[in-house]
Amino acid sequence: QPMNLREQFLYDEGTYLLSHSVGLPPADTLEVWQTQFLKPWQGGTEHNWPAWLSVIDDFRGAVAALLGGQPADICPQVNLSSALTKIVGSLSVATERAEVLCSEEDFPSMGFVLQQACGQGQTLRYLSADQDLQDLQVWHDMLSTDVGIALITHVQSNTGRQLPVAEITRLCRERGIISVVDVAQSAGVLPINLNQWHADFVMGSCVKWLCGGPGAGFLWVSSDRLNQCQPRDVGWFSHEAPFELDIHHFRYAPDAMRFWGGTPSIQPYVVASNSLNTLSRIGIQSVREHNLALSDQLMRGVADEHCMSPREPALRGGTVVLQYPEARLRSIANVMREAGIAFDLRRTGMRLSPHIYNDGKEIAELAACLTDS
Numbered sequence: 001q002p003m004n005l006r007e008q009f010l011y012d013e014g015t016y017l018l019s020h021s022v023g024l025p026p027a028d029t030l031e032v033w034q035t036q037f038l039k040p041w042q043g044g045t046e047h048n049w050p051a052w053l054s055v056i057d058d059f060r061g062a063v064a065a066l067l068g069g070q071p072a073d074i075c076p077q078v079n080l081s082s083a084l085t086k087i088v089g090s091l092s093v094a095t096e097r098a099e100v101l102c103s104e105e106d107f108p109s110m111g112f113v114l115q116q117a118c119g120q121g122q123t124l125r126y127l128s129a130d131q132d133l134q135d136l137q138v139w140h141d142m143l144s145t146d147v148g149i150a151l152i153t154h155v156q157s158n159t160g161r162q163l164p165v166a167e168i169t170r171l172c173r174e175r176g177i178i179s180v181v182d183v184a185q186s187a188g189v190l191p192i193n194l195n196q197w198h199a200d201f202v203m204g205s206c207v208k209w210l211c212g213g214p215g216a217g218f219l220w221v222s223s224d225r226l227n228q229c230q231p232r233d234v235g236w237f238s239h240e241a242p243f244e245l246d247i248h249h250f251r252y253a254p255d256a257m258r259f260w261g262g263t264p265s266i267q268p269y270v271v272a273s274n275s276l277n278t279l280s281r282i283g284i285q286s287v288r289e290h291n292l293a294l295s296d297q298l299m300r301g302v303a304d305e306h307c308m309s310p311r312e313p314a315l316r317g318g319t320v321v322l323q324y325p326e327a328r329l330r331s332i333a334n335v336m337r338e339a340g341i342a343f344d345l346r347r348t349g350m351r352l353s354p355h356i357y358n359d360g361k362e363i364a365e366l367a368a369c370l371t372d373s
Contacts, residue, residue: 014340023211097148155317189318212272235262323349
């Protein structure tokens with residue numbers, strides 16, 4: 001089992017298994033924040049913005065390295081909802097087809113965006129929650145030629161199921177459908193290689209497994225798709241030359257930064273860049289192997305009827321979801337809270353997400369709670 005790296009993260013006490021919601025920050029976060037955000041501001045010179053914008057360059061580079069892409073194809077975003085709004089609003093080509101496809105198992109915020117984005121004559125079609133989205137035949141049947149955009153969630157937050165993204169995006173390409181992949185629940189715990197996916201867009205967030213806090217999302221745009229994108233939600237940092245400052249002449253940035261906008265936030269990207277660099281040094285493959293070892297340890301003591309997440313590693317993300325009859329679930333939850341274990345509950349059950357800062361001893365204590373309740 002890989003070495004526990006708890007000392008590299010701000011992890012004081014208890015057992016923290018909520019990395020699917022909010023990952024724990026690296027231990028040097030405060031120092032980095034003071035140096036890269038506060039110090040330029042305190043300098044009393046005109047050099048704060050150049051220093052701050054270099055943070056954005058670092059962030060784009062770190063995300064590109066994480067995904068196997070190029071920095072020019074990355075644009076910072078506040079969150080996935082904003083990213084998806086910008087994507088849909090930029091694509092006149094997508095309005096030529098009547099259907100937009102998503103799943104009832106996608107994160108609700110994504111559905112809200114798509115509901116509002118569907119224009120006259122367009123409808124939002126849902127893959128139902130009772131369909132097996134790991135079955136490629138389901139996608140084969142639903143990705144019909146009247147679909148313009150398909151949202152694909154790499155790992156589902158309610159069940160921890162991992163979808164066959166490369167195969168789904170291949171179907172989309174063959175049928176002329178624009179693919180948008182949500183990696184919020186996979187980036188940071190699953191190795192991702194965009195060269196294997198050939199998606200049109202990939203969007204994610206640093207708040208979960210990437211341990212970077214809220215406010216630092218990202219959007220990757222395929223260079224093949226970029227020139228067809230004319231975002232409506234723009235600002236001076238969407239401009240080819242932001243400091244030109246001529247109100248009469250707007251030109252889109254030649255790369256993914258056309259999806260940026262007005263005066264940008266900086267603080268979230270200071271924090272997130274540091275967490276991305278920390279995880280890169282550890283290695284996402286090492287994170288994944290550690291996660292699988294602890295998840296397997298947890299699931300060994302759980303009957304199949306209570307395990308909502310697939311046991312096969314290739315079919316699951318980083319989260320183990322357990323479901324019990326309501327009375328027993330309440331009892332287990334109470335025992336776990338008394339033991340100082342942090343988790344959460346969804347309609348599909350209890351979500352538990354071991355990260356690189358967890359260890360086998362913690363999982364053994366959790367397993368004892370499951371059997372003692």
